[in-house]
Amino acid sequence: MYTTMGKGDSIIVAVRVRPFNDREKTRNCKLVIEMPNEGTTVIRDPKTNEEKRFNYDHSYWSHDGFSEKKNGYFEPTDAHYADQKRVFEDLGRGVLANAWSGYNCSLFAYGQTGSGKSYSIVGFKNNKGIVPIVCEELFKQIADNKKKNMQFEVFVSMMEIYCEKVRDLLSSTPPPKGGLKVREHPKNGFYVENLTTVPVNSFKEIEAKIEEGTKMRTIAATQMNATSSRAHTIVKITFNQKSSKQAGGTSMKKSEINLVDLAGSERQSAAGTEGDRLKEGIVINQSLTTLGRVIKALHDSQKSGGKKMQIPYRDSVLTCLLKNALGGNSKTIMIAAISPADINYEETLSTLRFADRAKSIKTNAVVNENQTERALRELREENLRLQSQIQGGGVSGDASNEEIEKLRRQLAENQKEMEEMEKSWQQKIAEEASKHAGGASEKAEMEAKKRKMCHLWNLNEDPALTNVIVHFIPVGETVVGNKPTSSGNFIQMSGLSILAQHVVLRNDGNNQITLSPCSEDLDIFINGKPVHGEVQLQQNDRVFFGGNHLYVFNNPTKKGIKTDITYDTAQAEIAQNHAAALGNRGIGGGSKRDLILEEELMSTLPLVQRANAMATELGRNVKFEIVLVSPEMRGLTSGLTEIWIKVHNISEDTYFLWEKSRFMNRYYGMQEMYEAKQDGSEEWNMPKERDPFYEPPDSPVFIASSVVFLQSLAYLIDVEEQFPIELRGEYVENPSQLVGKNIAFKVKVISAVGLPRRILKSNCKYRFFGSKKMTTTPTVSGNTPSYGHEETFQFKPVTKEVADYLANSNLYITFWGTQRPRGANSRKNSVSTIGSGGAREGPNKAKRVEKMVANAKSAENRNISVKALETVLRGVDDNENRKTRKQSMKKAGSTTIKSRSGSKKPKAK
Numbered sequence: 001m002y003t004t005m006g007k008g009d010s011i012i013v014a015v016r017v018r019p020f021n022d023r024e025k026t027r028n029c030k031l032v033i034e035m036p037n038e039g040t041t042v043i044r045d046p047k048t049n050e051e052k053r054f055n056y057d058h059s060y061w062s063h064d065g066f067s068e069k070k071n072g073y074f075e076p077t078d079a080h081y082a083d084q085k086r087v088f089e090d091l092g093r094g095v096l097a098n099a100w101s102g103y104n105c106s107l108f109a110y111g112q113t114g115s116g117k118s119y120s121i122v123g124f125k126n127n128k129g130i131v132p133i134v135c136e137e138l139f140k141q142i143a144d145n146k147k148k149n150m151q152f153e154v155f156v157s158m159m160e161i162y163c164e165k166v167r168d169l170l171s172s173t174p175p176p177k178g179g180l181k182v183r184e185h186p187k188n189g190f191y192v193e194n195l196t197t198v199p200v201n202s203f204k205e206i207e208a209k210i211e212e213g214t215k216m217r218t219i220a221a222t223q224m225n226a227t228s229s230r231a232h233t234i235v236k237i238t239f240n241q242k243s244s245k246q247a248g249g250t251s252m253k254k255s256e257i258n259l260v261d262l263a264g265s266e267r268q269s270a271a272g273t274e275g276d277r278l279k280e281g282i283v284i285n286q287s288l289t290t291l292g293r294v295i296k297a298l299h300d301s302q303k304s305g306g307k308k309m310q311i312p313y314r315d316s317v318l319t320c321l322l323k324n325a326l327g328g329n330s331k332t333i334m335i336a337a338i339s340p341a342d343i344n345y346e347e348t349l350s351t352l353r354f355a356d357r358a359k360s361i362k363t364n365a366v367v368n369e370n371q372t373e374r375a376l377r378e379l380r381e382e383n384l385r386l387q388s389q390i391q392g393g394g395v396s397g398d399a400s401n402e403e404i405e406k407l408r409r410q411l412a413e414n415q416k417e418m419e420e421m422e423k424s425w426q427q428k429i430a431e432e433a434s435k436h437a438g439g440a441s442e443k444a445e446m447e448a449k450k451r452k453m454c455h456l457w458n459l460n461e462d463p464a465l466t467n468v469i470v471h472f473i474p475v476g477e478t479v480v481g482n483k484p485t486s487s488g489n490f491i492q493m494s495g496l497s498i499l500a501q502h503v504v505l506r507n508d509g510n511n512q513i514t515l516s517p518c519s520e521d522l523d524i525f526i527n528g529k530p531v532h533g534e535v536q537l538q539q540n541d542r543v544f545f546g547g548n549h550l551y552v553f554n555n556p557t558k559k560g561i562k563t564d565i566t567y568d569t570a571q572a573e574i575a576q577n578h579a580a581a582l583g584n585r586g587i588g589g590g591s592k593r594d595l596i597l598e599e600e601l602m603s604t605l606p607l608v609q610r611a612n613a614m615a616t617e618l619g620r621n622v623k624f625e626i627v628l629v630s631p632e633m634r635g636l637t638s639g640l641t642e643i644w645i646k647v648h649n650i651s652e653d654t655y656f657l658w659e660k661s662r663f664m665n666r667y668y669g670m671q672e673m674y675e676a677k678q679d680g681s682e683e684w685n686m687p688k689e690r691d692p693f694y695e696p697p698d699s700p701v702f703i704a705s706s707v708v709f710l711q712s713l714a715y716l717i718d719v720e721e722q723f724p725i726e727l728r729g730e731y732v733e734n735p736s737q738l739v740g741k742n743i744a745f746k747v748k749v750i751s752a753v754g755l756p757r758r759i760l761k762s763n764c765k766y767r768f769f770g771s772k773k774m775t776t777t778p779t780v781s782g783n784t785p786s787y788g789h790e791e792t793f794q795f796k797p798v799t800k801e802v803a804d805y806l807a808n809s810n811l812y813i814t815f816w817g818t819q820r821p822r823g824a825n826s827r828k829n830s831v832s833t834i835g836s837g838g839a840r841e842g843p844n845k846a847k848r849v850e851k852m853v854a855n856a857k858s859a860e861n862r863n864i865s866v867k868a869l870e871t872v873l874r875g876v877d878d879n880e881n882r883k884t885r886k887q888s889m890k891k892a893g894s895t896t897i898k899s900r901s902g903s904k905k906p907k908a909k
């Protein structure tokens with residue numbers, strides 16, 4: 001029986017801001033967050049300085065005002081700083097108190113990747129988060145409350161939702177294809193069928209279980225090439241308090257605690273999917289998008305005075321499982337984790353707005369208490385009813401198989417529930433213990449072994465999955481690969497680019513370890529440098545085995561073990577070493593812009609490498625390459641150079657340029673495809689329309705750009721031939737004289753010549769002062785298209801900004817086209833789309849990475865944006881129209897531009 005208590009608890013919302021990370025420090029990022037008091041969070045727009053204020057239940061300042069103690073704990077040195085203990089006291093204590101009262105509790109952390117969700121929920125090393133402290137305290141309180149007539153039971157489950165599939169993180173059997181099923185119980189709501197639920201007797205046991213789950217996540221993420229930041233992790237603790245009444249009979253209070261570390265909330269930039277016909281095909285974290293919609297719907301319903309509204313819980317796995325937490329029987333807390341830095345302003349603002357909507361949501365927690373005997377009787381009665389329904393062909397007498405199946409399942413669930421109720425706690429614990437001997441002591445053993453034996457420990461882009469896997473290197477030979485050898489020592493590494501027998505490690509008995517690759521073309525790097533023959537491993541060596549396997553080597557019998565090695569530094573040295581090998585001093589020139597670019601390059605390089613490796617393994621004849629694209633080339637007058645990805649479809653001989661965000665979107669699709677294949681799914685092989693590797697030839701591709709200097713317009717001079725060929729009316733001596741006058745400018749884009757032969761149709765785009773949208777010319781076929789475009793831009797009157805624009809800016813016109821795939825055109829075309837040097841396959845990936853860096857570098861140096869049109873013109877060498885081309889060279893900017901004085905002509909002086 002449910003007892004209703006305090007109706008309508010609002011979700012408690014806390015915001016927490018973390019310190020700057022290394023990246024933000026090297027970039028000299030500005031702080032955009034202030035927390036003037038416990039209830040208020042202020043964010044300042046770094047561009048306009050405008051402030052936005054939000055009120056929450058708690059605003060936790062964890063940005064500065066602390067120092068690291070000897071044991072690694074971050075301790076406040078200033079009262080403003082909120083440490084882990086404070087957050088636990090405010091939020092975790094409440095969770096515990098509610099659990100004791102028999103309420104369901106939920107706590108979830110929301111925020112972009114790297115904002116500190118895991119830090120708050122699970123914590124790192126000695127800075128323990130809410131989950132471990134709650135568990136520890138729970139067992140302490142159980143010990144303090146031991147009474148004769150009371151029995152306490154604690155169970156733990158752990159699962160991960162990735163791409164709408166539920167993975168059981170505590171199961172010892174291989175996961176079923178397609179993940180576990182989410183079902184709905186008529187009374188209790190949604191649950192995960194067959195989820196492992198482990199009874200635990202102590203904090204040590206629960207801690208060991210959570211570590212086991214984390215290890216399972218790490219292995220799966222590495223093997224499947226998955227991005228852990230896109231997964232939601234849920235730890236579920238069930239706490240039962242059974243008391244036997246003096247009058248006979250027992251009653252039970254039950255609390256379910258859901259602790260949820262959500263996937264990174266960073267949105268896909270709209271540009272990434274805009275115009276991408278694949279956007280429907282790729283599920284961009286359906287669970288997270290649905291969570292946003294559910295919160296919005298609940299918020300709106302609350303705003304409209306509790307109006308009944310359709311809440312789309314059923315649209316995703318996560319929202320089904322969080323249904324109670326969000327709108328039902330639960331006391332709920334949300335932690336919104338935010339970055340303090342200006343570069344994350346947009347994401348942070350969006351997190352703050354999400355949190356703001358969440359705080360208006362009300363749940364309806366009730367104490368879950370029942371008389372065991374009565375509950376058993378009810379279950380028995382219900383089962384009798386279910387049985388007769390099944391025999392009688394459902395409620396209606398002619399139920400479908402599906403319906404009968406559902407009744408059967410319900411019956412089985414009830415049966416299980418009854419059995420569990422009748423089993424004693426001792427029985428449950430004994431059953432669990434019989435499943436695996438060891439358990440809690442494994443960890444201690446492993447720690448002891450790490451102090452004696454040479455080993456490798458893993459680095460993962462997610463700090464929570466770093467140093468989770470340890471491989472020991474015993475005396476003799478150990479083979480590393482993806483197929484266990486029949487005899488001898490073996491280390492299993494699976495997934496992308498790992499061979500059956502990948503490398504051999506030899507321990508000579510004196511802790512001298514040598515590593516020898518089993519094949520010449522392997523992707524093995526040590527400390528960022530490619531390895532081809534046998535090498536001896538040194539203390540702290542970062543060993544990249546290929547794919548996703550990055551490890552640190554430690555020899556505990558020798559001094560000098562470093563503890564501050566991170567995934568980022570290890571990844572950076574891989575990229576840097578390749579630039580250095582070419583005699584470059586690296587990409588960065590030291591300026592902030594260069595730093596940003598360098599960082600972007602380092603984070604993108606491994607993804608491009610993996611995309612190429614996936615293409616190979618999935619039999620896609622596609623090659624990806626990084627290119628640097630200047631703002632001019634994108635038709636902009638200012639901005640940063642960006643990293644784009646050049647895509648060469650070798651079979652169709654087509655080239656495309658993807659923005660980074662588009663590449664990322666596709667990259668996730670590739671990962672899903674790769675995972676499906678690894679999973680043994682027969683449907684992994686996508687048709688072209690849904691293939692993330694495929695870009696159809698009719699997708700527009702950048703061809704070239706042309707620059708028009710506007711300065712002469714500022715003097716009201718026509719610029720058709722870069723000379724004042726015609727003076728129309730009067731001209732002005734100083735652009736400032738234009739201000740206040742009504743003037744119209746006409747932009748004409750007449751024609752282009754000598755486009756690459758593979759281009760079927762093309763058009764041009766540009767953005768004139770103040771236009772919100774790009775202006776696009778008509779799309780025209782052929783290699784010498786006549787666009788015949790004219791567009792008038794009126795300024796009534798010309799402002800100072802317009803005059804400045806004309807005096808100081810250029811108009812960048814970009815050319816876009818669609819391509820003729822090979823087959824449609826038998827002649828092979830050798831002109832590369834943007835002339836950044838063709839993608840030649842190196843003998844191994846090391847070379848290819850070097851090449852990518854070199855290409856990226858040279859693309860930048862060559863200032864492609866302005867010359868691209870000319871480059872393309874010269875690059876075409878066939879017999880057609882040699883003459884016309886000569887003539888047209890003069891017209892290379894055949895994109896001519898004309899100005900005309902407006903209706904009110906400026907008066908002559």
Ligand code: ADP
Pocket residue numbers: 017018019021062074111112113114115116117118119120124229337462463464
């Ligand atoms: P998320 O889980 O949101 O991706 P993490 O919790 O992994 O982010 O945090 C990213 C990094 O920032 C980690 O190295 C973590 O230790 C650090 N960090 C996060 N929050 C804090 C904090 N409050 N104090 C100190 N370091 C933090």
Ligand code: MG
Pocket residue numbers: 117118119261462464
């Ligand atoms: Mg995390």
